[in-house]
Amino acid sequence: MQTKRLMNIFLFITTFCLFLLIYIWYNSYIFNHNPLSEQINKKIKDKTNRLKNLSFYNYKITHNFPIIISDKLKNNEFGRTIYSKNKDIIIYLNKNRFKENSDYMINSVLPHEYAHAVMFYLQDFSNENGSHTKKWQKICENLEGKGCNRFVNNNDIIIEKTNLF
Numbered sequence: 001m002q003t004k005r006l007m008n009i010f011l012f013i014t015t016f017c018l019f020l021l022i023y024i025w026y027n028s029y030i031f032n033h034n035p036l037s038e039q040i041n042k043k044i045k046d047k048t049n050r051l052k053n054l055s056f057y058n059y060k061i062t063h064n065f066p067i068i069i070s071d072k073l074k075n076n077e078f079g080r081t082i083y084s085k086n087k088d089i090i091i092y093l094n095k096n097r098f099k100e101n102s103d104y105m106i107n108s109v110l111p112h113e114y115a116h117a118v119m120f121y122l123q124d125f126s127n128e129n130g131s132h133t134k135k136w137q138k139i140c141e142n143l144e145g146k147g148c149n150r151f152v153n154n155n156d157i158i159i160e161k162t163n164l165f
C-alpha cells in the first residue's frame with residue numbers, strides 16, 4: 001500500500017515536470033518565432049519619442065534614427081549602433097535579450113545606443129574607451145539613460161558595418 005502511494009506521488013511529480021517543460025519549450029518557441037509583443041513595441045516607441053524629444057531639447061537634433069529589433073546580433077550583445085558607408089545611423093537591439101528583461105533593454109540599452117547615434121550624428125567618431133568617452137557619457141545622461149557607465153565592457157559601436165544585417 002505504501003509503495004503504491006509513493007509510486008503515485010512519483011508519477012504525479014514526473015507528469016507535472018513534463019508539462020512544465022513542454023510549457024517552457026512552447027513559450028520559448030512562440031517568442032522566437034514571433035515579433036515582440038505589442039506591449040513591448042509600444043514601450044519602445046514611447047521611449048524612442050522621449051529620446052527624440054531629449055535630443056532635440058539638448059542638441060537641437062530632429063533626426064529619426066531607425067531602431068531595428070534584430071535576432072542576428074551575437075547572443076551576448078544587447079545592442080549595436082552602426083554608421084554605415086552611406087552615412088546612415090542605425091540602432092540595433094537584440095530581440096533575444098528582451099526575453100528576460102525588457103525594461104533593462106528599454107531604459108538602459110536603448111538610451112546607451114541612442115547616445116552613440118547622437119555622437120555619430122555630431123560627427124564625433126572618437127574611439128577612446130570603445131567610444132564611451134566623457135562626451136558620450138554626458139549625452140547618455142542627458143538622455144536619461146540608466147546605463148551610462150563608461151567602463152563596462154561594451155562592444156557595440158561599429159562604423160561601416162559588414163553585410164551581417
Ligand SMILES: [Zn+2]
Nearest residue numbers: 112154156157
Ligand atoms: Zn556603448
